[in-house]
Amino acid sequence: MTTKPQSSYNFRSSWKPASKFREHLSVDVPIDDAPIQHSRFSAESSPPSFRTASAATMNDSHPGSKVRDIEAQSQRSGFRNRLTHRFTNLFFDLRVLGKEPEIVPIQPPQLPDWPPLKVEDKLVRCACEQRHERNRKRIRIWLIILIIVLLFLFFNTVFLNVRVVRLSSAPPGPLATSITSTNSSSSPNTLSVDAQQCISQYTLDAPASPSSYPCSSCLPVLQSVPSGLSSTDPSDMQQVLNAIQFCGLKGIFDDSDSTAQTALHNQGWLNDTRFCAWNSVTCDGAGRVSSLQLTFPSVPSLFPSELVALTGLQSLSVIGNNAMPAGSLPSSFTNLTLLTTLHLESTALTALPDNLFSSLNKVTTLALIDNAQMGNTLPSSVTQLSLQSLVINGQSLNNPFPSFASSASLQSSLQLLDLSSTNLTASIPASITSFTALKELHLSSDNIQSPLPSSLPQSLQLLTLANNSGLSGTLSGCPSTLQSCSVTGTAVQVGSGCGVCTTSGSG
Structure with missing residues (x-):
């Protein structure tokens, strides 16, 4: 069996240039036993190398391969190949020298950069946010005020409790019967223990329960306090004066019947200890009762002995219902030495003491009207007065x-x-x-x-x-x-x- 000889294809003899110009065209013809390179994107291909194969690299890696010039049909060295490449580029440039240049695409105009916007850093708030802010500020203010009030009440309570404990640690004893012993044992320039207890009860207990203040025992104690104590706190002396005035008015309330007490309550009496704010009561600048005007039904059944505690009284007017007040004036009534006006009308009082106006020598106005039980004779001491008005009807x-x-x-x-x-x-x-x-x-x-x-x-x-x-x-x-x-x-x-x-x- 004879094998037909394979015809060898001669690339150099069969290729003819299609142009009159001699362009640089070179092809590397692989050797017969060169390995076949698969597609780079196939699963069997190996990862690509850092550099692709070129004429130089292929010549180095495959010594059996040859660089051939197709037109020259002869082998060239690497240096000659590069020289040829340069001449080829030169001739190409000369060939296209007279042609029109390639159209350059229109470039967008170079716009200047926008200047930075000068916008004020100001936060615009709506009216609702401003209203909420005001509400929050108002709430904070009220919270601060509330805290201050609570702190004040707290420290005030602590102070009062400490003072009560300190006073309660004093040796107990009947107030009314221990006046002499207490005053003798205490310094003449300081308040006695009994007086301090009476003041504490007046300032701490009486405001909450005025009717429970023990005037029967405290009034004698407080009346015995000298008017000028050099080492006594002025506020304590003012409280002594207030307690005495309070007891004088409380005596009127206690000696009244239920109808009169209800009427006095309606006028503010014994609802608190601020007696200067009670109806029918007027005080002077020192806090002493200066004027007292009682009209039925707000009149006592009898003139109480505590009335003499109102040592600053200047005007006294009592208008009853021909049945009350009754009885006689207390003997201590003569201690109202500042009295200038005395008006007694429609009472059941008996005859006035004959020496009454020997002590009440500042009376300038005397009115005795419809007092059927008073008798038909004026006190002889009335002629000692410098009366400006005398009314007897x-x-x-x-x-x-x-x-x-x-x-x-x-x-x-x-x-x-x-x-x-x-x-x-x-x-x-x-x-x-x-x-x-x-x-x-x-x-x-x-x-x-x-x-x-x-x-x-x-x-x-x-x-x-x-x-x-x-x-x-x-x-x-x-x-x-x-x-x-x-x-x-x-x-x-x-x-x-x-x-x-x-x-x-x-x-």
Whole structure:
């Protein structure tokens, strides 16, 4: 069996250039036994090397391979190959020298960079956020105030508890019976233990329960405290004064019946210890009760002895219901030495003490009205007063003119004398002209008798003699200052100079 010889293909003899230019074209012809390189992307191919195969590398790795120039049909060395490559590039550049350059794509215009935006770093808030912020601030403020108040109450409670414990550690004993022993054992310039206990009870317990404060035992103790203690805290002395004033008013409340107590409660009495804020009570700048005006039903059944604790009292007015207050004034009533006005109306009080105004010598206004049980005689000490106003109405009265005429103080000070409706049986004395300050004289609805005085005080402005059926004669000697005059209900005739007077026939 004969084998047909294989025809060898001669690449160099069969290839002919298609162009007249001699371009650099080289092909590496692998040797027959060169390994076949598979696809780089197949599963069987090995990872690619760092460098791809080139003519130089292939010549080094395969010494049997040869670099062949197809056009020259001869082998070339590496140096000659590079020289040929350079000449080829030179001829290519000369060939395309006259051609148009490749069109360069339009480049986008170079825009300048935008300047940085100058935006203020200001946070814009809506109205709701501002409102929430205000609410939060308000809440914080209230929390701070609440904390301060709680701290104040806490420390105040601690202080009061410490003081109570300190005072309670003192040796016990009846307050009322230990005044002398306590005062003798304590320094004369300091408060006694009993006085300190009374003050503590007044400041700590009385505000919560005023009616439970033991005035019966504490009032004598506090009244025995000297007015000027050099080593005593001024606040303690003020509390002593307040407790004394409180007990004086509490005595009035305690001596009242249930109706009167209810009425006083409604006016603020004993609801707290701030007695200057109670109705019918007026205090001076030092915190002392200066004026007391009691009107039924807010009146006591009796005048209490504690009333004398109101040593700063200047004006006392009591208007009852003809049944209360009853009884007599307490003997210690004479300790109200600052009293200037005394008004007792519709009471059931008995006769006033004869020496009452020897101590109450500052009284300038005295009014005794409708006190049926008081009797018909004024205290003899009334003539020692420098009264400016004396009013006695609605109760029986004996003739006071003789005693008045002998009082130099009344003659120079009395400005108003009203003795109407007293069943007064007397005649107007000629000595009436000695009352040089008298401006008003009221003697109506009495039993004034003739004769009439020949002249009247030159300061007189008002004169009332009405409803004295037994009075007759001629009224003359009226002063030029007289502005009003009434003799209605009498048989009095008006003489010259008394034209302002009205008579029964002039109506």
